[in-house]
Amino acid sequence: MHELAVCQALIEQVERVARDNAARRILSITVSVGPLSGIEAKLLEHAYPLAAAGTVAEEAKLLVVTVPVRVRCRTCKAETEAASNRLLCGSCNDWHVDVIAGEEMLLQRVEIETADEPVH
Amino acid sequence: MCRDCGCSLGPAAARAPFAAQPATKGHIESIEVITAILDENDRVAAHNRTHFDRHGVLAVNLMSSPGSGKTSLLEATIKALQGELKIAVIEGDLATENDAARIRACGVPAIQITTGNACHLDAQMVHEALDDLPLDGLDVLFVENVGNLVCPASFDLGVHRNLTLLSVPEGDDKPAKYPVMFRGADLALITKVDLLPHIEEFSVERARDSLRQVGFRGDIIELTRRGGPGFEAWLGWLRSEIAARRAAAA
Ligand SMILES: Nc1nc2c(ncn2[C@@H]2O[C@H](COP(=O)(O)OP(=O)(O)O)[C@@H](O)[C@H]2O)c(=O)[nH]1
Numbered sequence: 189m190h191e192l193a194v195c196q197a198l199i200e201q202v203e204r205v206a207r208d209n210a211a212r213r214i215l216s217i218t219v220s221v222g223p224l225s226g227i228e229a230k231l232l233e234h235a236y237p238l239a240a241a242g243t244v245a246e247e248a249k250l251l252v253v254t255v256p257v258r259v260r261c262r263t264c265k266a267e268t269e270a271a272s273n274r275l276l277c278g279s280c281n282d283w284h285v286d287v288i289a290g291e292e293m294l295l296q297r298v299e300i301e302t303a304d305e306p307v308h
Numbered sequence: 309m310c311r312d313c314g315c316s317l318g319p320a321a322a323r324a325p326f327a328a329q330p331a332t333k334g335h336i337e338s339i340e341v342i343t344a345i346l347d348e349n350d351r352v353a354a355h356n357r358t359h360f361d362r363h364g365v366l367a368v369n370l371m372s373s374p375g376s377g378k379t380s381l382l383e384a385t386i387k388a389l390q391g392e393l394k395i396a397v398i399e400g401d402l403a404t405e406n407d408a409a410r411i412r413a414c415g416v417p418a419i420q421i422t423t424g425n426a427c428h429l430d431a432q433m434v435h436e437a438l439d440d441l442p443l444d445g446l447d448v449l450f451v452e453n454v455g456n457l458v459c460p461a462s463f464d465l466g467v468h469r470n471l472t473l474l475s476v477p478e479g480d481d482k483p484a485k486y487p488v489m490f491r492g493a494d495l496a497l498i499t500k501v502d503l504l505p506h507i508e509e510f511s512v513e514r515a516r517d518s519l520r521q522v523g524f525r526g527d528i529i530e531l532t533r534r535g536g537p538g539f540e541a542w543l544g545w546l547r548s549e550i551a552a553r554r555a556a557a558a
């Protein structure tokens with residue numbers, strides 16, 4: 189269950205964002221995860237409440253955006269979607285491809301509530 | 309603090325608890341961050357690599373299912389290279405208590421990692437193990453990861469080379485089932501090939517195809533710990549990697 193370890197690392201980043209921005213609460217956390225990161229979105233969602241308990245993110249909603257695997261073919265230059273265990277060009281079936289999406293495991297956005305209305 | 313280099317990378321400082329506060333009407337902001345979730349692990353991994361590089365040591369991480377033959381490969385390798393190369397091992401496999409003892413019985417230092425969760429090693433655990441393991445004079449440091457084809461793939465340890473073992477009894481479809489692990493490897497070892505005559509379901513050709521389909525582009529060596537051409541090819545790979553490391557360090 190390395191998703192728990194990943195969630196703990198995520199919470200640490202979120203705590204830093206909260207501190208830097210004088211947040212009193214976190215409302216939501218958006219992460220993007222590709223299948224080639226080795227992380228399962230479902231398992232991440234399951235592990236999240238455990239890691240968030242007792243932190244500034246305790247009540248925050250976790251939004252997981254899953255990014256499909258995309259490859260660019262070196263032979264025919266096509267950009268197509270691919271399955272993680274079949275990294276082949278969807279157009280010409282060649283395996284000389286570069287992965288252009290699907291490896292990410294990123295914290296994208298944190299929605300926070302600060303104490304005061306900003307002074308304009 | 310890191311004894312070796314005086315860096316401040318020790319166990320993460322205790323964090324002040326940051327309790328959520330009661331809901332009141334505040335100001336709501338959406339902050340774009342965009343950082344790698346494991347960037348702290350990646351930072352420690354890069355730091356580990358400076359330890360290895362400063363000592364000119366080749367660091368190699370072994371990953372596989374439990375029982376694929378990681379410890380056996382290390383035992384046979386240590387014996388074959390006795391007097392030629394200086395080896396040490398960081399043992400991360402908690403599944404069997406006696407792996408570090410098996411390595412020590414071969415006459416090389418072994419540090420058993422006992423902290424952390426039991427499903428993978430991370431860069432911090434390796435860094436802590438380095439405190440107890442002098443790298444001076446070593447040629448190669450092996451890290452035996454936890455037997456698991458999923459979790460270890462997500463955590464860079466800062467080693468120079470990642471190896472994945474696939475043993476014949478596991479079946480040739482393992483790369484297709486665990487693509488992330490096999491794709492990220494620099495070298496794939498098909499182990500226990502002495503069992504091929506008994507396990508006709510395993511096709512080396514299918515295993516190789518499966519590895520190619522998950523995007524694995526490294527060398528594939530078929531071997532048994534009992535020796536033979538495959539085992540010699542493995543030793544050759546190791547020697548050339550060590551030579552490359554030395555050239556880079558010089
Ligand atoms: N037939 C055969 N058995 C092996 C070979 N290498 C390891 N084994 C056996 O596989 C089992 C697991 O090996 P071990 O090295 O402990 O695997 P680990 O969990 O990956 O470290 C042990 O019973 C070994 O004796 C091999 O090359 N051929």
Ligand SMILES: [Mg+2]
Pocket residue numbers: 378379380401404407452
């Ligand atoms: Mg072992």
Ligand SMILES: [Zn+2]
Pocket residue numbers: 189190191427428459
């Ligand atoms: Zn795990």
Ligand SMILES: [Zn+2]
Pocket residue numbers: 261262263264265266277278279280281282
């Ligand atoms: Zn193509």
Ligand SMILES: [Zn+2]
Pocket residue numbers: 310311312313314315317355359435
């Ligand atoms: Zn250090």
